Amino acid sequence: SKSYNITLLPGDGIGPEVISVAKNALQLVASIEGFEVAFEEMPMGGAALDAVGVPLPAETLNSAKRSDATLLGAIGGYKWDKNEKHLKPETGLLQLREGLQVFANLRPATVLPQLVDASTLKKEVAEGVDLMVVRELTGGIYFGKPRGFSTNENGQEIGFNTEVYAAYEIDRIARIAFETARKRRGKLCSVDKANVLEASMLWRKIVTALASEYPDVELSHMYVDNAAMQLVRNPKQFDTIVTNNIFGDILSDEASMITGSIGMLPSASLGAAGPGLFEPIHGSAPDIAGQDKANPLATMLSAAMLLKYGLGEEKAAQRIEAAVLDALNRGFRTGDIHSAGHKLVGCKEMGEEVLKSI
Amino acid sequence: SKSYNITLLPGDGIGPEVISVAKNALQLVASIEGFEVAFEEMPMGGAALDAVGVPLPAETLNSAKRSDATLLGAIGGYKWDKNEKHLKPETGLLQLREGLQVFANLRPATVLPQLVDASTLKKEVAEGVDLMVVRELTGGIYFGKPRGFSTNENGQEIGFNTEVYAAYEIDRIARIAFETARKRRGKLCSVDKANVLEASMLWRKIVTALASEYPDVELSHMYVDNAAMQLVRNPKQFDTIVTNNIFGDILSDEASMITGSIGMLPSASLGAAGPGLFEPIHGSAPDIAGQDKANPLATMLSAAMLLKYGLGEEKAAQRIEAAVLDALNRGFRTGDIHSAGHKLVGCKEMGEEVLKSI
Ligand SMILES: CC(C)[C@H](C(=O)O)[C@@H](O)C(=O)O
Numbered sequence: 001s002k003s004y005n006i007t008l009l010p011g012d013g014i015g016p017e018v019i020s021v022a023k024n025a026l027q028l029v030a031s032i033e034g035f036e037v038a039f040e041e042m043p044m045g046g047a048a049l050d051a052v053g054v055p056l057p058a059e060t061l062n063s064a065k066r067s068d069a070t071l072l073g074a075i076g077g078y079k080w081d082k083n084e085k086h087l088k089p090e091t092g093l094l095q096l097r098e099g100l101q102v103f104a105n106l107r108p109a110t111v112l113p114q115l116v117d118a119s120t121l122k123k124e125v126a127e128g129v130d131l132m133v134v135r136e137l138t139g140g141i142y143f144g145k146p147r148g149f150s151t152n153e154n155g156q157e158i159g160f161n162t163e164v165y166a167a168y169e170i171d172r173i174a175r176i177a178f179e180t181a182r183k184r185r186g187k188l189c190s191v192d193k194a195n196v197l198e199a200s201m202l203w204r205k206i207v208t209a210l211a212s213e214y215p216d217v218e219l220s221h222m223y224v225d226n227a228a229m230q231l232v233r234n235p236k237q238f239d240t241i242v243t244n245n246i247f248g249d250i251l252s253d254e255a256s257m258i259t260g261s262i263g264m265l266p267s268a269s270l271g272a273a274g275p276g277l278f279e280p281i282h283g284s285a286p287d288i289a290g291q292d293k294a295n296p297l298a299t300m301l302s303a304a305m306l307l308k309y310g311l312g313e314e315k316a317a318q319r320i321e322a323a324v325l326d327a328l329n330r331g332f333r334t335g336d337i338h339s340a341g342h343k344l345v346g347c348k349e350m351g352e353e354v355l356k357s358i
Numbered sequence: 359s360k361s362y363n364i365t366l367l368p369g370d371g372i373g374p375e376v377i378s379v380a381k382n383a384l385q386l387v388a389s390i391e392g393f394e395v396a397f398e399e400m401p402m403g404g405a406a407l408d409a410v411g412v413p414l415p416a417e418t419l420n421s422a423k424r425s426d427a428t429l430l431g432a433i434g435g436y437k438w439d440k441n442e443k444h445l446k447p448e449t450g451l452l453q454l455r456e457g458l459q460v461f462a463n464l465r466p467a468t469v470l471p472q473l474v475d476a477s478t479l480k481k482e483v484a485e486g487v488d489l490m491v492v493r494e495l496t497g498g499i500y501f502g503k504p505r506g507f508s509t510n511e512n513g514q515e516i517g518f519n520t521e522v523y524a525a526y527e528i529d530r531i532a533r534i535a536f537e538t539a540r541k542r543r544g545k546l547c548s549v550d551k552a553n554v555l556e557a558s559m560l561w562r563k564i565v566t567a568l569a570s571e572y573p574d575v576e577l578s579h580m581y582v583d584n585a586a587m588q589l590v591r592n593p594k595q596f597d598t599i600v601t602n603n604i605f606g607d608i609l610s611d612e613a614s615m616i617t618g619s620i621g622m623l624p625s626a627s628l629g630a631a632g633p634g635l636f637e638p639i640h641g642s643a644p645d646i647a648g649q650d651k652a653n654p655l656a657t658m659l660s661a662a663m664l665l666k667y668g669l670g671e672e673k674a675a676q677r678i679e680a681a682v683l684d685a686l687n688r689g690f691r692t693g694d695i696h697s698a699g700h701k702l703v704g705c706k707e708m709g710e711e712v713l714k715s716i
């Protein structure tokens with residue numbers, strides 16, 4: 001029977017709790033669908049800093065590279081916030097993304113009927129929201145050079161970064177976005193700041209040039225400031241959004257909060273070839289770490305994305321997705337999505353309920 | 359009696375309509391408060407492109423520089439969207455900001471009790487929101503060099519921009535922000551991406567260093583992705599926000615949409631000395647231009663900010679602000695903020711009702 005190697009990176013804060021639950025789900029669906037999964041658990045982020053002094057040990061990156069897919073919990077925490085840049089947990093995450101060359105970050109933001117009340121938006125605005133942000137993940141201002149600190153001609157200290165995109169980087173992320181839109185409702189909105197930034201002008205040019213290859217996809221363009229507004233005004237207008245690394249960081253978090261259930265949202269980071277990286281979009285939540293309060297569903301749904309996009313095991317993915325919905329339908333809720341009339345459970349119990357549903 | 363010169367820049371789309379209404383209001387409060395206003399109307403944006411081929415004619419900039427304050431309507435439109443960069447209306451606006459050295463952009467976002475239903479956020483989340491975004495306006499990635507297009511070592515076309523801040527630029531905007539917070543509820547949140555960007559690390563360092571000079575102001579820091587979320591989750595947590603040019607562009611638009619009444623929101627752009635620039639934060643709305651449908655209240659409130667911050671005529675400013683509220687209380691609404699039970703009026707009639715209230 002088929003067998004897959006999966007690297008698990010529990011990371012920091014609530015990371016270990018949610019990973020342990022998702023691991024059980026992967027194991028169970030594998031046994032039902034008749035394939036094997038072998039796990040390798042590696043240190044990453046603050047945990048790796050504490051253990052070996054770097055946020056992404058070479059062995060961790062190698063394990064992820066050798067694997068068929070990697071599932072990450074969460075990284076970061078107050079403890080390492082003041083570290084120098086090369087000793088920040090976040091730097092480890094950026095090194096991992098770069099090391100795996102996962103340039104395409106898919107971030108769905110869906111309002112589940114069961115959780116529509118969790119949104120701070122009015123019901124009629126929130127219900128039915130189902131959008132996907134395709135964020136460029138290994139380029140732009142996150143990685144652009146030159147960057148650093150220096151002194152300007154007046155002896156003033158300066159800090160600087162470079163927002164830079166090459167044509168091929170835009171082309172490859174745009175293709176993923178067009179293909180994503182094609183499999184969804186056929187609408188793609190490219191977000192940029194082409195009225196001000198040259199990097200955005202090139203972005204718009206390359207995206208526009210591709211449109212003729214995808215005549216079935218309806219392409220539009222929007223400035224990032226307007227997109228930030230439109231997500232609040234009428235999020236249902238969006239199907240697929242494609243944008244650069246920093247705008248994608250901001251807009252995908254905004255979109256996730258619009259669903260009201262950021263503890264529910266998974267993400268997939270994919271490259272041209274090689275293993276993908278899958279992680280919940282929420283952070284490490286150090287304030288509730290170790291208290292069995294975390295919502296494991298975003299990580300379980302990330303495991304489902306891993307099965308679907310990373311391993312091609314679509315049926316196993318659907319089993320997890322259906323089980324998550326079933327556990328919600330049966331009334332189970334962690335604290336972050338709890339409301340009157342539902343059963344408040346902790347991380348472990350929520351995980352067990354999903355396993356029962358599987 | 360005192361006399362002020364005010365440069366009016368109607369600009370494009372609905373700009374001329376809203377400026378004409380605001381001009382009447384300025385004239386009226388001046389006569390009541392016993393000072394004189396002399397107006398100079400100059401072309402700017404697309405209107406200037408059509409008339410003289412550049413988005414900011416030298417005479418327009420000179421008029422603004424000579425004046426005591428400048429009131430701008432709106433610029434831009436589909437017609438000029440494909441223009442080369444130096445022939446875009448937006449470029450004229452950036453040149454104007456740079457020419458006047460107005461580095462501090464104050465953007466209030468307030469939910470008026472009369473308009474709380476206009477927000478897409480639930481009433482309990484939206485009501486009482488009263489925040490101020492202090493956006494750095496003449497630095498960062500909008501103006502940073504090098505910028506442009508080039509070819510990389512692999513012969514690939516690249517587009518690039520530089521996000522750069524010098525210590526003094528951060529220091530001066532942070533001081534304005536601390537002072538703004540001090541006059542408000544004493545809370546300042548500095549927004550950056552210091553976990554990734556060097557420009558943000560310097561930003562955070564300089565802002566933090568100033569805190570001891572403002573012991574009465576409570577300073578906090580937030581990453582921009584989190585800020586985009588928190589504005590949706592619980593906008594009431596914010597009093598004053600200070601951030602860079604591009605993050606301020608995005609977050610202030612998001613915040614304005616949270617109020618649900620972007621047609622109501624003014625802004626002030628101020629320098630260290632010299633005249634300020636005042637403008638509504640909404641755009642030129644080409645789709646409703648010339649139809650007497652625009653909401654003139656944002657421009658009237660911008661005129662109020664002009665009186666207060668630009669001319670020090672606080673009483674005249676309060677007259678306009680009070681009159682705007684009074685017209686709303688008497689039930690008048692333009693289309694963008696209309697709801698059942700209110701009187702739907704056009705731009706001119708709304709202007710007249712505010713004049714009556716003055
Ligand atoms: C932790 C941080 C570096 C990261 C990012 O900015 O990409 C996070 O915000 C995310 O969106 O995954």
Ligand SMILES: CC(C)[C@H](C(=O)O)[C@@H](O)C(=O)O
Nearest residue numbers: 195196225448449451452607
């Ligand atoms: C028109 C554009 C250049 C401008 C900006 O990005 O600053 C606008 O969006 C604004 O916020 O005033």
